Amino acid sequence: MALVQIRDVYKSFRRDTQSVDVYTGLTVDFAEGSFTALMGPSGSGKSTLLNLVAGLDRPTSGSVRVGGAEVGTMNTSQLATWRSRTIGFVFQSYNLLPVLTAQQNVELPLLLTHLKKRERAERVAIALGVVGLTDRMDHYPRQLSGGQEQRVSIARAFVADPQIILLDEPTGQLDSKSSEEVLSLLQRLNGEFNKTIIMVTHDAKAAERAKTVLHLEKGVLMERQEAHA
């Protein structure tokens, strides 16, 4: 059974008086250990898919199951706890808290666990080591470059050891060198740590690094490419 099962999902937004349909019956699976790039034009519903999987948003109808749990039936408090254990989220604009250091930013999800201070520090050190920023742990976000910020935010996404990492245009604001670093990091997380990754992107080069590429258009799955590697 696939780790993420999306079955017959309808989703519509109300914009002022108009109702906009994003999906009219979307069905898609993401297997455990997969690395999927979601492509498609603006407004095709890529980000909404991430929000649904993360439980940030609820489908109008249909079912979103992650690891066998029906996301739509949990209340907000259960969802928050579930999210902290299951999902890591990375944004296009990093969204680090400006008042916290890199280390404190990465530690945030661990504050929600029962780990002791020392254990938390160890985990943070490992995560920052993986993203190669051990020497920047005491820096504030404004003291980091864009690529470094994004790597910190990736460290924040996997430090609590979630099964799934969701990324929304992670390389959208980065130059090609930083993009390369981030994408290599994602491949490593997928390959070495067996994280299931779903990445929304516009960038064909980024999509090439994924094992699977899905094209969405107007809420409909258009084509599916499997990588040769």
Next chain:
Amino acid sequence: MRFIPLVLSNLLRQKLRTTLTVMSVALALFLFASLRSVVTQLEISGQVGAANRMIVQNAAAFIFPLPQSYANRLATVPHVTGVTWANWFGGKYGDGKKFFGPFAVDPVSYLDIYKNDFIIPPEQKEAFLRERTAAIVGPGLLKAFGWKIGDDVTLQGTIFPGDWTFTIRGTYALKDPAYGDEQFLFHYDYLYERNKENVTPGWFILRIDDPQQSGVVAKAIDDEFRNSTAPTKTGTEQAFSAGFVTLFGNIQLLLGTIGMAVVFAILLIAANAMLMNQRERTGEIAVLKTVGFTDRTIFTLVIVEAAVIALTGALIGLGLAIILPKATGFNAFGFLPGFHVTGGTAIVGAVIALFLAVVSGFTPAYQAARLPVVQALRRVE
């Protein structure tokens, strides 16, 4: 506990703004505590007096004296164990700008009745008793005029005309500061000698053996003198003080209203600051939620932040209110001897600070907790 660094970082993000908010809370609580202390101090002043002392006045008005002959008759009233008398002298010193009230007192009996309240070194007391023109002057008054023991000081009489020269022979320490450290006591005989035809005691002070009997004693005395030329009005020393305090007018209401206005104004300022802070952090709160922070945790974080601001402000404000009067010896031009912030006032101040924290933090905390993540993220992206 583990969220403390997060709260602290948020507080320190806008150092200037946090400082200003803390300071306005501090100012408000300083003002509140000071105003309330004026009221409590007046209440304390209105309760000055030992339970076993009573005052006998002329029933018509306090400005009318009583015959000297009453002293012996009062001494025979049951339960009365001591009688003394005093007179309002009404002098002024120098330019007359500093207000104080010298009393002419019968030295031996007066100091005896107040022996537990005015603590006078024995040799000073003896020197005072020996000399007809001697005076005992409170430490506050000594300081105000720069007098010292042994000085000759000349007051101008306002009720009893002319220049009156006294030699300061002693000062006193007080058990209860509310009696005032600006007293000026001198021999009744000195006054009497120069004004034989129109000086008689202004009021009598009695000591009784049983405070429970004060009502009985008062009735016995007032009945005895009812049909004489000078009917009396007898009451406890405390009632006398309370009557004096009512002369100020309705200060409680005035200061109470101002205190309310101050607290309310600061509530607005603090709540405003918290609201603005939260509005600016909408995106960050959304991020915390995607990380998995529950609504309740976020609510708590915001309330705690408000509480830290309010309580820090309270600590500073109440601290200043407690320390400043001690350091400066403030006594409101002599009207409020022993002015200080009572424990009760400090507690009320702390409660107000807590209230402030909850009220100013509640709306932003609630908004933060209820923030819809998807919408907020859209604003961030």
Next chain:
Amino acid sequence: MKIPLIYNVRSVMQRPVSTAFTALGIGLVVAVFVAMLALANGFASALTKTGGDDNLLVMRKGADSELSSGISRADMNIIASFPQIATGSDGRPLVSPETYVVLNLPRKGPDSTLLANVVMRGVSQRAFEVRKNIKVTGRTFNNGQSEVCVGEKLAARYRNTAIGERMRFAGREWTVVCHFTADGSSFESEVWGEAEQFQGAMRGGNSYQSVTLRLADKGGFEEAKRALMGDQRLQVDAHLESTFYADQSKLLGRILSFLAVMITGIMSVGAVFGAVNTMYASISSRTPEIAVLLTLGFKPHSVLLSFLVESAVIAFIGGVLGCLIALPINGMVTSTTNWASFSEVAFAFRITPSLLVSGLVFAVVMGVVGGFFPARKASRMPVVQALR
């Protein structure tokens, strides 16, 4: 080039709650400011209006209040013979010898033991002529009768003081035959009766406490004072009646203005802090807009001015609110003690137009002070950084 005010108005409307809170905070400070000064104002004017500035008050040398003064009948006759005194319509000098006693009288209210010190002034018909601002309702007391005239402020607050009622004091019953006003002055807190009656019932003897006389020549105060004080037969001080009563209010007036300044001073600092906060927040949320304004070519000082005006306008609205909050207390009567005579003085809160204007000016000053540093920050914003 001026930034149109409509920009500020629209921006302010974007944050209605913050703006309202800031304005209301400033409004409360202004309300307290106006109310406290109205109190000090009312008290001062009650005592400064007591007595005319062409009347001379004569008391015994060294006496600092009428209570502690004494003038014998013989001395009174000498004083009445001075040529500096104006003459009345009947051709006789305008001189009012008066007795002055403070008595306990029962206030209105449920508590029957509530006594307060009231001035009992023994006068003659002349007293109503010497004091120009006295207006009597009813008839004045007849000679030789136990009749009294009660000040308007007193009448509202003490028992049995309506016209026709009987008051009991000094061992007698007195019929109230008239009420009088005196421009809100402290005379309105007094009971007036015939001097001879009051002498008999209270102080005994036939001496007076003071003599008030009308000067023939309005500017002749110094000359009359010299003449009276220089007379070998007399031991008296002469005061201008108006300044004498004004002086009695000085200590309490000082306390009241000290309180007003201290309380509103501290409060205003708090309110300025609030205004600073609001403006800083407002500016930081408008960073890109300000950058755009600067890029478009608006001068930094236009930006400074624009934000100062915004802050001042918010504060001004607060000031108006504060004045409105304070206004209802105008005319409310309260009382305190004249410490020179230990007698109760009733007076009304007095809000004057100039007081309201100073309240508004105070508000605008708070706004400008609170807005200055944030506005300067906005005007000095580095454009490139702000646009990023």
